[in-house]
Amino acid sequence: MIKIAVLVSGSGSNLQALIDANLSGQIAGVISNKPEAYALERAQKAGIQTALIEHKQYPNREAFDDAMHQQLLDWDVDLVVLAGFMRILSAKFVKAWEGKMVNIHPSLLPCYKGMHTHQRVLNTGDTLHGCTVHYVTAELDAGQALAQGVLKVNPHDNAETLANRVHVLEHVIYPQVVEWICTGAIQHTARGVDYRGQPLQAPVQFCKL
Template identity: 50%
Template sequence: MVQPCNAVVLISGSGSNLQALIDSLGEDNPLRIRAVVSNRADAYGLTRAQNAGIATQVLDHKAFADREAFDCALIEAIDGFRPDLVVLAGFMRILTPAFVRHYSGRLLNIHPSLLPKHKGLNTHQRALDAQDSEHGCSVHFVSEELDGGPLIIQAVVPVEPGDTAETLALRVHMQEHRIYPTAVRWFAEGRLRLAAEGALLDGEKLPATGYLIRT
Protein backbone atom coordinates (compact mmCIF):
# COMPACT_ATOMS: atom_id res chain seq x y z
CA MET A 1 0.00 0.00 0.00
CA VAL A 2 1.49 3.34 -1.09
CA GLN A 3 1.49 5.94 1.67
CA PRO A 4 -0.38 9.21 1.00
CA CYS A 5 1.77 12.02 -0.38
CA ASN A 6 0.86 15.40 1.07
CA ALA A 7 1.34 18.32 -1.31
CA VAL A 8 1.05 22.09 -1.17
CA VAL A 9 0.36 23.86 -4.48
CA LEU A 10 1.51 27.44 -5.09
CA ILE A 11 -0.40 29.62 -7.57
CA SER A 12 -0.68 33.22 -8.72
CA GLY A 13 -3.51 33.09 -11.26
CA SER A 14 -6.39 31.11 -12.72
CA GLY A 15 -5.12 27.75 -11.55
CA SER A 16 -5.86 25.63 -14.62
CA ASN A 17 -2.96 23.29 -13.81
CA LEU A 18 -4.19 23.16 -10.22
CA GLN A 19 -7.58 22.08 -11.58
CA ALA A 20 -5.92 19.33 -13.62
CA LEU A 21 -4.25 18.09 -10.42
CA ILE A 22 -7.55 18.22 -8.52
CA ASP A 23 -9.26 16.29 -11.32
CA SER A 24 -6.55 13.60 -11.11
CA LEU A 25 -7.28 12.87 -7.45
CA GLY A 26 -8.97 9.61 -6.60
CA GLU A 27 -8.83 6.51 -4.45
CA ASP A 28 -5.99 5.00 -6.48
CA ASN A 29 -3.92 8.21 -6.45
CA PRO A 30 -1.86 8.69 -3.27
CA LEU A 31 -1.62 12.46 -3.85
CA ARG A 32 -3.33 14.58 -1.20
CA ILE A 33 -3.44 18.34 -1.79
CA ARG A 34 -3.31 19.71 1.72
CA ALA A 35 -3.37 23.40 0.79
CA VAL A 36 -3.19 25.94 -2.01
CA VAL A 37 -1.18 29.09 -1.30
CA SER A 38 -1.26 32.21 -3.48
CA ASN A 39 0.61 35.50 -3.45
CA ARG A 40 -2.48 37.15 -4.97
CA ALA A 41 -5.84 37.35 -3.18
CA ASP A 42 -7.69 37.62 -6.52
CA ALA A 43 -6.25 34.40 -7.98
CA TYR A 44 -9.15 32.33 -9.32
CA GLY A 45 -7.25 29.19 -8.39
CA LEU A 46 -8.20 29.89 -4.77
CA THR A 47 -11.85 29.47 -5.74
CA ARG A 48 -11.03 26.22 -7.51
CA ALA A 49 -9.37 24.95 -4.32
CA GLN A 50 -12.24 26.06 -2.09
CA ASN A 51 -14.73 24.35 -4.41
CA ALA A 52 -12.75 21.14 -3.93
CA GLY A 53 -12.67 21.51 -0.15
CA ILE A 54 -8.95 22.31 -0.05
CA ALA A 55 -7.51 24.76 2.48
CA THR A 56 -6.28 28.06 1.05
CA GLN A 57 -3.94 30.78 2.23
CA VAL A 58 -2.93 34.14 0.77
CA LEU A 59 0.50 35.62 1.38
CA ASP A 60 0.82 38.99 -0.36
CA HIS A 61 4.43 39.49 -1.48
CA LYS A 62 3.91 43.26 -1.51
CA ALA A 63 3.54 43.20 2.26
CA PHE A 64 7.17 42.15 2.72
CA ALA A 65 10.33 44.23 2.61
CA ASP A 66 12.12 42.02 0.13
CA ARG A 67 12.16 38.65 -1.63
CA GLU A 68 14.02 36.97 1.22
CA ALA A 69 11.49 38.06 3.84
CA PHE A 70 8.60 36.87 1.68
CA ASP A 71 10.19 33.49 1.03
CA CYS A 72 10.88 32.99 4.75
CA ALA A 73 7.21 33.60 5.50
CA LEU A 74 6.20 31.37 2.61
CA ILE A 75 8.34 28.51 3.96
CA GLU A 76 6.70 28.90 7.36
CA ALA A 77 3.22 28.83 5.79
CA ILE A 78 3.99 25.79 3.63
CA ASP A 79 5.71 23.82 6.39
CA GLY A 80 2.63 24.21 8.56
CA PHE A 81 1.01 21.63 6.28
CA ARG A 82 3.97 19.19 6.55
CA PRO A 83 4.18 18.56 2.80
CA ASP A 84 6.10 15.79 1.08
CA LEU A 85 5.93 17.79 -2.16
CA VAL A 86 5.57 21.43 -3.20
CA VAL A 87 4.06 22.03 -6.63
CA LEU A 88 4.47 25.32 -8.52
CA ALA A 89 1.40 25.78 -10.72
CA GLY A 90 1.68 29.20 -12.30
CA PHE A 91 3.38 30.76 -9.27
CA MET A 92 4.80 33.95 -10.75
CA ARG A 93 7.60 34.58 -8.32
CA ILE A 94 11.34 34.01 -8.72
CA LEU A 95 12.29 31.96 -5.68
CA THR A 96 15.35 32.62 -3.56
CA PRO A 97 18.16 30.04 -3.38
CA ALA A 98 17.33 29.47 0.29
CA PHE A 99 13.75 28.53 -0.59
CA VAL A 100 14.85 26.17 -3.35
CA ARG A 101 17.41 24.49 -1.09
CA HIS A 102 14.83 24.05 1.67
CA TYR A 103 12.61 22.00 -0.66
CA SER A 104 15.36 20.39 -2.72
CA GLY A 105 14.15 17.15 -4.29
CA ARG A 106 10.50 17.86 -3.50
CA LEU A 107 9.82 20.99 -5.55
CA LEU A 108 8.30 20.67 -9.04
CA ASN A 109 7.51 23.25 -11.71
CA ILE A 110 5.90 23.25 -15.14
CA HIS A 111 7.16 25.57 -17.86
CA PRO A 112 5.49 26.35 -21.22
CA SER A 113 8.41 25.53 -23.52
CA LEU A 114 10.66 22.65 -24.44
CA LEU A 115 13.42 23.41 -21.98
CA PRO A 116 16.23 24.37 -22.18
CA LYS A 117 14.71 26.48 -25.00
CA HIS A 118 12.84 29.67 -24.11
CA LYS A 119 13.37 29.99 -20.39
CA GLY A 120 11.43 32.81 -18.77
CA LEU A 121 8.31 34.53 -20.11
CA ASN A 122 6.44 34.95 -23.42
CA THR A 123 7.49 31.51 -24.57
CA HIS A 124 4.83 30.99 -27.25
CA GLN A 125 5.63 34.19 -29.14
CA ARG A 126 9.33 33.52 -28.79
CA ALA A 127 8.91 30.04 -30.29
CA LEU A 128 7.09 31.62 -33.25
CA ASP A 129 9.71 34.36 -33.62
CA ALA A 130 12.45 31.72 -33.66
CA GLN A 131 10.52 29.82 -36.37
CA ASP A 132 10.61 26.66 -34.26
CA SER A 133 8.95 23.65 -35.87
CA GLU A 134 8.08 22.24 -32.43
CA HIS A 135 7.03 23.72 -29.12
CA GLY A 136 5.63 22.27 -25.93
CA CYS A 137 5.91 22.14 -22.16
CA SER A 138 8.23 20.69 -19.54
CA VAL A 139 7.95 19.47 -15.96
CA HIS A 140 11.17 19.67 -13.99
CA PHE A 141 12.64 19.59 -10.53
CA VAL A 142 13.37 23.14 -9.40
CA SER A 143 17.00 24.13 -8.96
CA GLU A 144 18.61 27.47 -8.16
CA GLU A 145 18.96 28.11 -11.91
CA LEU A 146 15.76 29.65 -13.29
CA ASP A 147 13.90 27.01 -15.34
CA GLY A 148 17.08 24.96 -15.21
CA GLY A 149 16.43 21.92 -13.00
CA PRO A 150 16.52 18.29 -14.17
CA LEU A 151 13.75 17.51 -16.66
CA ILE A 152 11.12 14.92 -15.80
CA ILE A 153 8.66 14.90 -18.70
CA GLN A 154 8.09 17.00 -21.83
CA ALA A 155 5.18 17.09 -24.28
CA VAL A 156 5.98 18.16 -27.84
CA VAL A 157 3.42 19.87 -30.08
CA PRO A 158 4.03 20.80 -33.73
CA VAL A 159 3.97 24.47 -34.67
CA GLU A 160 1.30 24.72 -37.38
CA PRO A 161 1.26 27.18 -40.31
CA GLY A 162 -0.72 30.24 -39.29
CA ASP A 163 -0.27 29.66 -35.57
CA THR A 164 -0.47 32.68 -33.29
CA ALA A 165 0.84 32.86 -29.75
CA GLU A 166 -2.76 32.32 -28.61
CA THR A 167 -3.49 29.21 -30.71
CA LEU A 168 -0.15 27.71 -29.80
CA ALA A 169 -0.73 28.44 -26.12
CA LEU A 170 -4.07 26.62 -26.20
CA ARG A 171 -2.51 23.42 -27.52
CA VAL A 172 0.39 23.64 -25.08
CA HIS A 173 -1.99 24.17 -22.14
CA MET A 174 -3.84 20.99 -23.07
CA GLN A 175 -0.57 19.08 -22.78
CA GLU A 176 0.34 20.82 -19.51
CA HIS A 177 -2.88 19.46 -18.03
CA ARG A 178 -1.83 16.01 -19.20
CA ILE A 179 1.80 15.81 -18.13
CA TYR A 180 1.76 17.68 -14.82
CA PRO A 181 -0.64 15.26 -13.09
CA THR A 182 1.43 12.41 -14.53
CA ALA A 183 4.70 13.71 -13.07
CA VAL A 184 3.13 14.59 -9.73
CA ARG A 185 1.57 11.15 -9.48
CA TRP A 186 4.93 9.50 -10.24
CA PHE A 187 6.37 11.41 -7.30
CA ALA A 188 3.41 10.61 -5.04
CA GLU A 189 3.76 6.89 -5.85
CA GLY A 190 7.46 6.97 -4.95
CA ARG A 191 8.52 6.26 -8.54
CA LEU A 192 10.11 9.67 -9.20
CA ARG A 193 13.05 10.98 -7.24
CA LEU A 194 15.89 13.47 -7.57
CA ALA A 195 19.38 12.03 -7.11
CA ALA A 196 22.88 13.40 -7.54
CA GLU A 197 22.94 12.15 -11.13
CA GLY A 198 19.58 13.72 -12.03
CA ALA A 199 15.90 12.73 -12.15
CA LEU A 200 15.23 9.03 -11.60
CA LEU A 201 12.05 7.21 -12.66
CA ASP A 202 11.68 3.68 -11.27
CA GLY A 203 15.35 3.83 -10.31
CA GLU A 204 16.52 4.61 -13.85
CA LYS A 205 18.06 7.94 -14.83
CA LEU A 206 15.79 9.87 -17.17
CA PRO A 207 17.36 11.24 -20.37
CA ALA A 208 18.35 14.89 -20.54
CA THR A 209 15.03 15.67 -22.26
CA GLY A 210 13.04 13.84 -19.61
CA TYR A 211 10.32 11.40 -20.62
CA LEU A 212 9.27 12.66 -24.05
CA ILE A 213 5.69 12.60 -25.35
CA ARG A 214 4.88 13.60 -28.93
CA THR A 215 1.38 14.67 -29.87
Protein backbone atom coordinates in the same frame (compact mmCIF):
# COMPACT_ATOMS: atom_id res chain seq x y z
CA MET B 1 0.72 9.42 1.56
CA ILE B 2 2.69 12.32 0.09
CA LYS B 3 1.34 15.74 1.06
CA ILE B 4 1.39 18.34 -1.69
CA ALA B 5 1.19 22.12 -1.63
CA VAL B 6 0.41 24.05 -4.81
CA LEU B 7 1.66 27.63 -5.25
CA VAL B 8 -0.48 29.80 -7.53
CA SER B 9 -0.94 33.38 -8.70
CA GLY B 10 -3.73 33.20 -11.27
CA SER B 11 -6.66 31.21 -12.59
CA GLY B 12 -5.32 27.83 -11.52
CA SER B 13 -6.08 25.68 -14.56
CA ASN B 14 -3.12 23.42 -13.76
CA LEU B 15 -4.31 23.25 -10.15
CA GLN B 16 -7.69 22.11 -11.43
CA ALA B 17 -6.01 19.43 -13.56
CA LEU B 18 -4.20 18.19 -10.44
CA ILE B 19 -7.44 18.15 -8.44
CA ASP B 20 -9.29 16.29 -11.19
CA ALA B 21 -6.51 13.68 -11.48
CA ASN B 22 -7.37 12.10 -8.10
CA LEU B 23 -3.70 11.78 -7.23
CA SER B 24 -2.32 9.14 -4.91
CA GLY B 25 -0.95 12.00 -2.84
CA GLN B 26 -3.02 14.56 -0.94
CA ILE B 27 -3.16 18.23 -1.94
CA ALA B 28 -2.79 19.55 1.60
CA GLY B 29 -3.01 23.23 0.74
CA VAL B 30 -2.84 25.98 -1.86
CA ILE B 31 -0.87 29.20 -1.38
CA SER B 32 -1.49 32.32 -3.44
CA ASN B 33 0.37 35.61 -3.39
CA LYS B 34 -2.63 37.37 -4.96
CA PRO B 35 -6.05 37.70 -3.31
CA GLU B 36 -7.89 37.82 -6.65
CA ALA B 37 -6.45 34.51 -7.88
CA TYR B 38 -9.32 32.30 -9.03
CA ALA B 39 -7.19 29.31 -8.04
CA LEU B 40 -8.14 30.00 -4.42
CA GLU B 41 -11.80 29.50 -5.28
CA ARG B 42 -10.99 26.27 -7.13
CA ALA B 43 -9.22 24.96 -4.04
CA GLN B 44 -12.01 25.98 -1.68
CA LYS B 45 -14.62 24.28 -3.87
CA ALA B 46 -12.55 21.11 -3.63
CA GLY B 47 -12.31 21.36 0.15
CA ILE B 48 -8.59 22.16 0.12
CA GLN B 49 -7.02 24.49 2.67
CA THR B 50 -5.83 27.83 1.30
CA ALA B 51 -3.43 30.50 2.49
CA LEU B 52 -3.15 34.02 1.12
CA ILE B 53 0.38 35.32 1.57
CA GLU B 54 0.62 38.62 -0.27
CA HIS B 55 4.16 39.46 -1.31
CA LYS B 56 3.34 43.19 -1.11
CA GLN B 57 2.91 42.84 2.65
CA TYR B 58 6.58 41.89 3.16
CA PRO B 59 9.65 44.12 3.07
CA ASN B 60 11.65 41.88 0.74
CA ARG B 61 11.61 38.59 -1.16
CA GLU B 62 13.34 36.67 1.61
CA ALA B 63 10.75 37.67 4.22
CA PHE B 64 7.92 36.66 1.88
CA ASP B 65 9.58 33.33 1.14
CA ASP B 66 10.12 32.73 4.86
CA ALA B 67 6.37 33.13 5.41
CA MET B 68 5.61 30.63 2.67
CA HIS B 69 8.23 28.24 4.04
CA GLN B 70 6.63 28.34 7.49
CA GLN B 71 3.18 27.65 6.01
CA LEU B 72 4.54 24.65 4.12
CA LEU B 73 6.08 23.34 7.33
CA ASP B 74 2.79 23.87 9.16
CA TRP B 75 1.06 21.75 6.54
CA ASP B 76 3.83 19.11 6.80
CA VAL B 77 4.34 19.23 3.02
CA ASP B 78 6.48 16.71 1.12
CA LEU B 79 6.19 18.19 -2.39
CA VAL B 80 5.76 21.77 -3.64
CA VAL B 81 4.13 22.21 -7.05
CA LEU B 82 4.38 25.57 -8.81
CA ALA B 83 1.31 26.15 -10.95
CA GLY B 84 1.35 29.57 -12.51
CA PHE B 85 3.18 31.05 -9.52
CA MET B 86 4.52 34.37 -10.80
CA ARG B 87 7.28 35.09 -8.30
CA ILE B 88 11.00 34.47 -8.49
CA LEU B 89 11.98 32.44 -5.44
CA SER B 90 14.97 33.23 -3.26
CA ALA B 91 17.99 30.93 -3.28
CA LYS B 92 17.38 30.12 0.40
CA PHE B 93 13.81 28.94 -0.28
CA VAL B 94 14.85 26.91 -3.32
CA LYS B 95 17.65 25.25 -1.37
CA ALA B 96 15.26 24.32 1.44
CA TRP B 97 12.96 22.54 -1.04
CA GLU B 98 15.56 21.18 -3.44
CA GLY B 99 14.41 17.86 -4.89
CA LYS B 100 10.94 18.49 -3.47
CA MET B 101 9.71 21.26 -5.77
CA VAL B 102 8.61 21.06 -9.41
CA ASN B 103 7.48 23.56 -12.03
CA ILE B 104 6.02 23.44 -15.52
CA HIS B 105 7.45 25.73 -18.19
CA PRO B 106 5.83 26.43 -21.60
CA SER B 107 8.73 25.42 -23.82
CA LEU B 108 10.90 22.43 -24.62
CA LEU B 109 13.68 23.22 -22.19
CA PRO B 110 16.54 24.01 -22.36
CA CYS B 111 15.18 26.12 -25.25
CA TYR B 112 13.36 29.37 -24.46
CA LYS B 113 13.83 29.85 -20.76
CA GLY B 114 11.95 32.78 -19.28
CA MET B 115 8.98 34.65 -20.70
CA HIS B 116 7.13 35.00 -24.03
CA THR B 117 8.05 31.51 -25.15
CA HIS B 118 5.26 31.09 -27.71
CA GLN B 119 6.10 34.23 -29.66
CA ARG B 120 9.81 33.40 -29.52
CA VAL B 121 9.11 29.98 -31.04
CA LEU B 122 7.15 31.61 -33.85
CA ASN B 123 9.83 34.23 -34.41
CA THR B 124 12.47 31.54 -34.75
CA GLY B 125 10.37 29.36 -37.03
CA ASP B 126 10.60 26.21 -34.92
CA THR B 127 8.44 23.31 -36.05
CA LEU B 128 8.06 21.77 -32.57
CA HIS B 129 6.99 23.35 -29.30
CA GLY B 130 5.59 22.17 -25.98
CA CYS B 131 6.09 22.22 -22.23
CA THR B 132 8.48 20.79 -19.67
CA VAL B 133 8.03 19.63 -16.08
CA HIS B 134 11.28 20.10 -14.18
CA TYR B 135 12.75 20.25 -10.72
CA VAL B 136 13.24 23.80 -9.48
CA THR B 137 16.78 25.04 -8.88
CA ALA B 138 18.25 28.45 -8.13
CA GLU B 139 18.97 28.96 -11.84
CA LEU B 140 15.84 29.96 -13.76
CA ASP B 141 14.20 27.05 -15.64
CA ALA B 142 17.38 24.98 -15.36
CA GLY B 143 16.47 22.07 -13.07
CA GLN B 144 16.43 18.53 -14.43
CA ALA B 145 13.60 17.98 -16.88
CA LEU B 146 11.29 15.10 -15.92
CA ALA B 147 8.78 15.07 -18.78
CA GLN B 148 7.91 17.04 -21.90
CA GLY B 149 4.76 17.44 -23.93
CA VAL B 150 5.59 17.98 -27.60
CA LEU B 151 3.38 19.34 -30.37
CA LYS B 152 3.83 20.44 -33.96
CA VAL B 153 3.63 24.16 -34.71
CA ASN B 154 0.94 24.69 -37.34
CA PRO B 155 1.29 27.28 -40.15
CA HIS B 156 -1.75 29.19 -38.88
CA ASP B 157 -0.62 29.31 -35.22
CA ASN B 158 -0.15 32.63 -33.46
CA ALA B 159 1.07 33.17 -29.91
CA GLU B 160 -2.44 32.84 -28.47
CA THR B 161 -3.41 29.63 -30.29
CA LEU B 162 -0.04 28.11 -29.51
CA ALA B 163 -0.42 28.98 -25.84
CA ASN B 164 -3.86 27.36 -25.76
CA ARG B 165 -2.58 24.18 -27.39
CA VAL B 166 0.37 23.96 -25.02
CA HIS B 167 -2.02 24.42 -22.08
CA VAL B 168 -3.83 21.24 -23.11
CA LEU B 169 -0.55 19.34 -22.92
CA GLU B 170 0.28 20.89 -19.55
CA HIS B 171 -2.94 19.51 -18.10
CA VAL B 172 -1.89 16.02 -19.24
CA ILE B 173 1.74 15.84 -18.26
CA TYR B 174 1.77 17.79 -14.99
CA PRO B 175 -0.65 15.50 -13.12
CA GLN B 176 1.17 12.48 -14.56
CA VAL B 177 4.57 13.61 -13.27
CA VAL B 178 3.15 14.52 -9.86
CA GLU B 179 1.53 11.09 -9.70
CA TRP B 180 4.85 9.43 -10.56
CA ILE B 181 6.45 11.31 -7.67
CA CYS B 182 3.61 10.32 -5.34
CA THR B 183 3.98 6.63 -6.20
CA GLY B 184 7.79 6.66 -6.18
CA ALA B 185 8.15 6.03 -9.92
CA ILE B 186 10.22 9.24 -9.96
CA GLN B 187 12.65 9.71 -7.10
CA HIS B 188 15.17 12.45 -6.40
CA THR B 189 18.23 10.66 -5.02
CA ALA B 190 21.77 11.60 -4.02
CA ARG B 191 23.02 10.36 -7.40
CA GLY B 192 20.37 12.22 -9.40
CA VAL B 193 16.84 11.42 -10.56
CA ASP B 194 15.57 7.87 -11.01
CA TYR B 195 12.59 6.89 -13.13
CA ARG B 196 11.16 3.45 -12.43
CA GLY B 197 14.40 2.41 -10.74
CA GLN B 198 16.77 3.61 -13.45
CA PRO B 199 18.65 6.90 -13.86
CA LEU B 200 16.56 9.37 -15.87
CA GLN B 201 18.78 10.26 -18.83
CA ALA B 202 16.22 12.33 -20.75
CA PRO B 203 12.72 13.62 -20.02
CA VAL B 204 9.82 11.28 -20.69
CA GLN B 205 8.03 12.58 -23.77
CA PHE B 206 4.32 12.84 -24.56
CA CYS B 207 3.64 13.76 -28.18
CA LYS B 208 0.58 15.37 -29.72
CA LEU B 209 1.57 15.96 -33.32
